[in-house]
Amino acid sequence: MADPIVAPSVLSADFSNTAAGLAEIGRSGAEWVHLDVMDGHFVPSLSFGPKMVADLRPHSQAVFDVHLMVCGPDSLIDGFARAGADYITFHTEAAVHSHRILEAIRRLGKKAGISIVPSTPVCQIEPLLPFTDLILVMTVNPGYGGQALIGECFDKVRDLKDRRERGKGKYLISVDGGINEGTAAAARSAGADVLVAGSAFFGAPDKALFVKRLKGRA
Ligand code: DX5
Ligand code: ZN
Numbered sequence: 001m002a003d004p005i006v007a008p009s010v011l012s013a014d015f016s017n018t019a020a021g022l023a024e025i026g027r028s029g030a031e032w033v034h035l036d037v038m039d040g041h042f043v044p045s046l047s048f049g050p051k052m053v054a055d056l057r058p059h060s061q062a063v064f065d066v067h068l069m070v071c072g073p074d075s076l077i078d079g080f081a082r083a084g085a086d087y088i089t090f091h092t093e094a095a096v097h098s099h100r101i102l103e104a105i106r107r108l109g110k111k112a113g114i115s116i117v118p119s120t121p122v123c124q125i126e127p128l129l130p131f132t133d134l135i136l137v138m139t140v141n142p143g144y145g146g147q148a149l150i151g152e153c154f155d156k157v158r159d160l161k162d163r164r165e166r167g168k169g170k171y172l173i174s175v176d177g178g179i180n181e182g183t184a185a186a187a188r189s190a191g192a193d194v195l196v197a198g199s200a201f202f203g204a205p206d207k208a209l210f211v212k213r214l215k216g217r218a
Contacts, residue, residue: 003215004188007032007065007174009198010056011047012145018052019059021202028207032063034176034196035085039070042094043143050079057084065134065194067115067176069142070094074101081108089113089136089174092125102131113174117142118150122159129169134194135160139187140177145198149178154190161191184214 008030013021025033033056038047053066066085070076073090074097080088088105092098092114105112113134114125118141125135137156140147153175160173172193179187180200187195195214204210212218 001188002193003217004184004192005032005172005194006030006211006214007034007063007194007196008201009034009036009145009176009196011036012198012202015048018056022056022060024207025201026060026062028201029211030062030201032065032194033060034198035064035066036198037066037068037070037076037080038143041071042091043069045143050076050083053080053083053085063087065089065113065174065196067113067136067196068094074104077101077104077108081105081110085110087111087113087134089115089134091115091117091142092128093117093120098125098128099131102128106131106133115142115176116156118153122156122163126163126168129163129171132169132171134172134174136174136176136196137192138177139175139179142177147178149183151186154186157187157190157192179214181210181213185216188216 008025038045040046063086065087068090102112111133115136139153174194175192176196179197
């Protein structure tokens, strides 16, 4: 089994100096940067828009993994593609025409991701599996960093891995919410390919060691 990719979320960085947070991610050995976009409607919080992503882009070589927690994601795809996103992931619960949006993201030359909240079953996105590059399984209800993980969500990770093995798609499986040194092993054994971590990463005194531990290498 390959080591999982680690994707620290800048949501838990100090927004008055986000570039410094990005540099900490760069030095840690994490391969991806997770960028949480919140609109105050799909989720109660507000975070940032495409300008933040565009301003951070020149400061990092890492893969930019944009997670849109917004209503009507269709209208924002173009802006985040131009801002330098590599992966653009939206919530199927926030969209009517999820397939059309996945295709639009791919047409812009980006990797297309779909996300499900804890109350959404995998069967709801089953028709979309061949059209997606990443499935983001939320392991908390989206909206805030620092929440406790809902362990039952790992059943969906196992289900998605099983479907992939049966040839239903070629997506990466990502988990997001409450991932830390204590929960990462269960995420890995369920079959997660990408581990998103916000508060645990920025709270870790030794970030390189934290990333190694998330990968199961320390
Ligand atoms: C939550 C966001 C997460 C958040 C994770 O709505 O989608 O990416 O940053 O934060 P932690 O790791 O603190 O649960
Ligand atoms: Zn996220």
